[in-house]
Each structure stands twice: as C-alpha cells, then as structure tokens.
Amino acid sequence: MPDRDQLLPGIPIHPKVDLTGLASGYHTLALLAALRGQKSPAEDATTLRIRTPSGGLHVWYRADPGMTFLCSTGSGKARALAWQVDVRAHGGYIIAPGTRTKDGLYTPLGESRQPAALPRWLAQELARTGHVPGDRPRTLAETSPPVPPRAREAVTKAGGGAHPALRILHTLAAEVEACAAVDEGAGFTAKLNRAAYTAGGLVAGGYLSRQDAEQELTRAARHARAGQENRSAKIIASGLTRGATRPLYLQGRS
Secondary structure (H helix, E strand, O other), X not given: OOOHHHOOOOOXXXXXXXXXXXXXXXXXXXXXXXXXXXXXXXXXXXXXXXXXXXXXXXXXXXXXXXXXXXXXXXXXXXXXXXXXXXXXXXXXXXXXXXOEEOOEEOEEEOOOOOOEEOOHHHHHHHHHEOOOOOOOEOOHHHHOOOOOXXXXXXXXXXXXXXXXXXXXXXXXHHHHHHHHXXXXXXXXXXXXXXXXXHHHHHHHOOOOOHHHHHHHHHHHHHHHOOOOHXXXXXXXXXXXXXXXXXXXXXXXXX
16 A cells, blocks of 8 residues: 555545555545545445446446546556546546456446436546646645635734644634624625534544634624624534534644
C-alpha cells in the first residue's frame, strides 16, 4: 500500500484515521465517498454494476451531454481518483456486461441494467483530480468556495498565527454574523446549521472543544438574530451533534 497521502490524491489523511485492513480500490472508493458524506459507487444499486472474472467491479455511469472526462488508472502519476480505482471515459473502453472471455464471465449485479446519471459529487471529484480535458488536479483549497469579505475580516482579527481550526470557526461565525445586515432572505438558518455541522466535525477531530464551538456560534447567532436565542441554540446543538459523526482532520495541527 502506498503512503496514506497517495491513497486519495489531493486529500491528506490524518494519522488518526485507522487504515487497518485497507487493501483495494473498494476500500479507497468507500473512503472517498465517506469523506463526502455519500454512498460508495460500489454499493450503488441504482446503476449498472458488473462483476469481473477476477473479482473486480465495473460501475457504469452516464455523463450529461457536453461533459467529457479522461481515463486514468488508480496507480497513475498524471491523475488518479483513488488508489486502485481506474476511470474509463473518453478514449477508453470497457468490456460489456454478459461478455465471456478466456478468464470468465462479466456478470451484472443487482437489477439495474442501465447506467444511472453520474452523481454530482463524483463529477466534482473527477474535475478536482484532473479528469476534465485541459484541466489539472486541484487542491481542496482551490476547490473551496470564495471567502466573503466579512469572513476574511474575522480571520484577520483572529490573528494570522491562530490555529487553523480556530480560523475556520471564526470564518464560519463571520458568515453567520453577516446575516445581521439582511432581515430576510439571508439564509441564516442554513448558514448557522452548516457552521455548526462543520464545527462538530472539528470537535470530533480533536481540534476544538464543544464549549468553545458553542460559545462562538452562539455569539454570532445572537448578533445576527437577537431575540431568537432558543431557536438558534437548537440549530447549533443539532448541527454540532450531526457533525460530530463525521470527524474532520486537518493536514497540520500547529
């Protein structure tokens, strides 16, 4: 097995993540899907899946019109989705279901006999890892949404030397605070819920205490929607609890 940082190109895997038993593309694909909060394509019964004679699995998806993706191998250096996970797309070929070769039969699994639409999250991962013509592999930071001015200000106030998790927390809180400028239509509930969910993941990863996360988010929510403290508290508690089921691990802890 390669170094843990090579299992999912562009995604650092924290040393706390136990990789015992990881031995194949089934595992790395499942790991990638879990990090994105999705079901592994290998378990996707809505699309055509083919068992190969060697015990491998081909998962078929249908790209939207106008979308083009490139091929890769799971051990390729130019681009790769995950270790031991091959991608067959434009310019490549794959053996059709029902075909019998000297090695054996390519057998469909389950009841689906048609490729389903390519999941949006998987299309984003293919783009991130350089599977789009003319594109290049991108880091997670490059694929993150732009930080609004109010959030950048909060990071500056937190201090450039602050722990990365604290900077993330202050950024999330700043987005919630910014809702104070708009009485309606600011997406306050969604932003607070998203902030609490992310903070919960950082708490579970060991970077923050739940008390610190609650205090910071409560302060931001009170600033944005004074008089709605009980409602905000429920959103924060729920988000932190759900986020804690999916720990987040940062590349560094300095």
